[in-house]
Amino acid sequence: MSEAIKLFVEDARAVSIEAAAKILNLKFKRSGVEHPQPCPHCGGTDTFAFNTGKEKWNCRAGGIGGNDAIGMVAHCEGLDVKSREGLLEACSIVLGRDIPDEGERESDEDRQARKKRLEERRLQNEADAAARAASQDEFREKERAKARGIIKTATGLRTSVDPRGRHYLEYRCNGFPDASWLRFGASVPYWHGQDERGAPLELFSGPAIVAPFIGPDLVEIGCHITWIDLRQPPKYRPLLYGLTKKGLACGLLDWAFSDAPPLAIDLADGLYEQLPAKKMRGSKKGGLIPIAGHPDCSRWVGGEGIENGVAFGVWEGFRADTFYFAAGDLGNLTGPAEPSSRFAHPMLKKPDAKGVLRALMVQGPKPKRDQGADDAMWVADHVDELVLLADGDSEPVMTAAAMARARARHARPGRLIPIVWPRAGYDFSRMAVETGE
Ligand SMILES: [Zn+2]
Structure with missing residues (x-):
């Protein structure tokens, strides 16, 4: 890569998620830092979101995300950043500038000046990234303190x-x-x-x-x-x-x-x-909501929501050997999917951005490789039976793939992970109410 191209890429790296989102004409919610919407590339509803507080973006339909504007632009525009052309094209969109011409011959002075600017730009980017990380930590701590205040x-x-x-x-x-x-x-x-x-x-x-x-x-x-x-x-x-x-x-x-x-x-x-x-x-990431019993128990029972965990506990009489919990949402229960395990829904179709009907893509049953400890809720090492409660009123194919992924993610030698399904079209909460009359 020539110096001019290196500088071009470094310049693009300095662009924030917010600035890139504006260039792409993405939707901003009226308040908050999280801005969910249909993915401009994959379609769907609220499949895509960018977060200006955490400087992150994510597409659930594509099973991809990251923390830089170049990657976000590339995904939205269908460019492959692993290829040189794709990367440069994405940088060009981010910067609103043409890709510099490599054929140009440059003088020694020009080269020196470019190297100096490149170095300055790189140092500035590092400093900006460190400042962003510090302000994200501060933001997270403030939010945690507010949460503790509400609990208190x-x-x-x-x-x-x-x-x-x-x-x-x-x-x-x-x-x-x-x-x-x-x-x-x-x-x-x-x-x-x-x-x-x-x-x-x-x-x-x-x-x-x-x-x-x-x-x-x-x-x-x-x-x-x-x-x-x-x-x-x-x-x-x-x-x-x-x-x-x-x-x-x-x-x-x-x-x-x-x-x-x-x-x-x-x-x-x-x-x-x-x-x-x-x-x-x-x-919430990596954490869990305790409902009954203590995490010291070797049998754990829980699903996505509090109501299902409580309903199931009531049904089995809140066993003394069991800890009941909720993960808060499906992603925190299952962890992220390996992108290559994504598959087309056998029946459901959705119109894409151009109105063409396409098979709905479903997050696959395989957990993402090399995922972090807090990419899904924690489960204590001593747990030898983890009963996972499936949501019967969500889309069954998506839920089945998610539950298989949760089972794979939390699997350990010697640990049983049964998945319990409510009656079709029901969740445990509704079953409890209808049988409890
Ligand atoms: Zn997408």
Whole structure:
């Protein structure tokens, strides 16, 4: 590679994920640092996301991601960064400049000057990367401290004077654990969007189940919050809405908690969106949510959500030899997939960015090679039976591949890993409710 080309690539390396996302015309959410959307290359819904806080991007459909703008641009534009042309083309898009002409002959002075600039650029990039890493650490620590604050303010769900947390679990899971892990807060604030000065806005505050995420040392690294509304069957969670960017552009007003739900046509047109009644703060990656029992137990039982873990525990009577947990989400239960094990769904098809119907790509059953310890929830070495609860109301092919991946990821010599499936179309929570009448 000539000096000019090296400098060109180094310049492109200095471009942030945020700047590259703007060049690619990617969508930014109104607030927050995580910006999910369909992958411009692979299609799908919310398959792709970039994070301007962590300086990362990820495509679940393509099973690929990274922490640089060049890689993100290459994926979105379908370029192969492993090839010289692909790499240079991606750099050219990132910088908005043509690839320098290598045929040009340069004088000794020009070469010296270029070398000097290249060296300066490289040092600057290193310094920028170190500063970014430091600010990411700081950001993570702040978020963890906030999560610990939320956990501290909540009281034990089992002993709380306010029974709504217990009632929620009784309605959803037919019972609740006699354990002190899960907590309850009578008025936990729900933040959404920003005011004109960029300060976060409180959409409402209300009753919520607060659960800690703990690491292998049992230290709290984050928290999981489920807002509840006992007047809203069958999920008993509040219906929350937010104005979308499109809605804002159309001059519509923010949705307030006391307002009636937006019109169905406005929701269908994407002017308002339904907001999740669950949120996580701090870190969840590599951690888990304890539900009942202690991690010292040699039998562990759990799945993605808290409700399924509680429902299954109620059904088998919360065995004394068992630790019940939730992973918080499917990715944290299974860990990432080996990209080459990705396969086409046998039946389902989806239109790509150009509207052409293509087989839906499914994350494969093989765990990604060389994955990090915190790429999936931790499981203690002494565990000899790990019962994994599958989600029966999610897409079955995707779930089956994910559960096979979880089993492979957590496999150890001498450890049994049965996968338990609820009745088709059900989750354990719904089965518990229907049999508990
Ligand atoms: Zn993609």
